[in-house]
Amino acid sequence: MISLDGFRGNPILSINPRAKRIIFRFDRAQGRTVIVIPSKQYVGKVAQHKDTFNQWVDSLILKERITFSNGLIFPFKGAPHTLMVSPLDIHLKRPKVELFNAIIRVHGHHDDIRRHMKKFLRDEALIVAKILSEKYAKALDVPLTHITIKDMSSMWGRCLRQKELCYNWRLILAPSPIFEYVAAHEVSHCIHPNHSAAFWKTVAILCPHFKENRAWLKNNSTMLMQYSL
Ligand SMILES: [Zn+2]
Numbered sequence: 516m517i518s519l520d521g522f523r524g525n526p527i528l529s530i531n532p533r534a535k536r537i538i539f540r541f542d543r544a545q546g547r548t549v550i551v552i553p554s555k556q557y558v559g560k561v562a563q564h565k566d567t568f569n570q571w572v573d574s575l576i577l578k579e580r581i582t583f584s585n586g587l588i589f590p591f592k593g594a595p596h597t598l599m600v601s602p603l604d605i606h607l608k609r610p611k612v613e614l615f616n617a618i619i620r621v622h623g624h625h626d627d628i629r630r631h632m633k634k635f636l637r638d639e640a641l642i643v644a645k646i647l648s649e650k651y652a653k654a655l656d657v658p659l660t661h662i663t664i665k666d667m668s669s670m671w672g673r674c675l676r677q678k679e680l681c682y683n684w685r686l687i688l689a690p691s692p693i694f695e696y697v698a699a700h701e702v703s704h705c706i707h708p709n710h711s712a713a714f715w716k717t718v719a720i721l722c723p724h725f726k727e728n729r730a731w732l733k734n735n736s737t738m739l740m741q742y743s744l
Pocket residue numbers: 700704709710
């Protein structure tokens with residue numbers, strides 16, 4: 516297995532003898548990035564292209580950015596939901612976001628959809644982040660001081676000072692087991708501030724199927740990172 520450590524978005528490596536050099540490409544159908552090399556001899560050279568590749572991924576995410584607008588179908592907790600905008604009801608004092616039957620309905624003005632969706636998605640992410648982090652912290656008997664939701668472009672979570680956790684809001688778009696894995700990962704950092712064998716053992720105690728979830732996240736991170744608030 517070729518290690519592509521440090522390559523943003525976890526690309527897959529593909530050999531194509533017709534390629535004349537190393538090529539980066541985005542497979543839209545799969546939502547993944549691909550590094551194409553002409554032959555096996557090029558495997559050793561891929562690492563030299565890490566910085567260029569990461570810059571290319573950044574520009575790709577910007578270009579392919581998906582923003583929240585009326586009619587958008589997007590994943591919420593792993594299932595497709597449709598965003599619908601309705602005029603603000605005169606009985607509602609404040610704009611409201613409702614979730615019913617796979618429809619997320621924003622009562623408000625079109626100009627404000629992004630602002631309302633930002634609040635809604637971040638609030639939902641925080642609810643899940645708190646439940647999961649507190650559950651895992653209790654299981655490991657570690658104290659947590661702060662749990663926050665952030666807009667990060669290349670990370671899913673962070674553990675600071677071994678007691679403060681922050682999570683990427685886009686985790687609320689992914690299926691629930693993915694958020695569980697990231698929470699188990701970050702809470703385990705409260706004990707092990709590294710990625711040692713002992714760290715992964717702790718993750719496995721909290722989240723026995725973490726390998727599948729970690730693989731899912733690797734394969735889908737480019738797709739999730741396209742969503743922008
Ligand atoms: Zn980590």
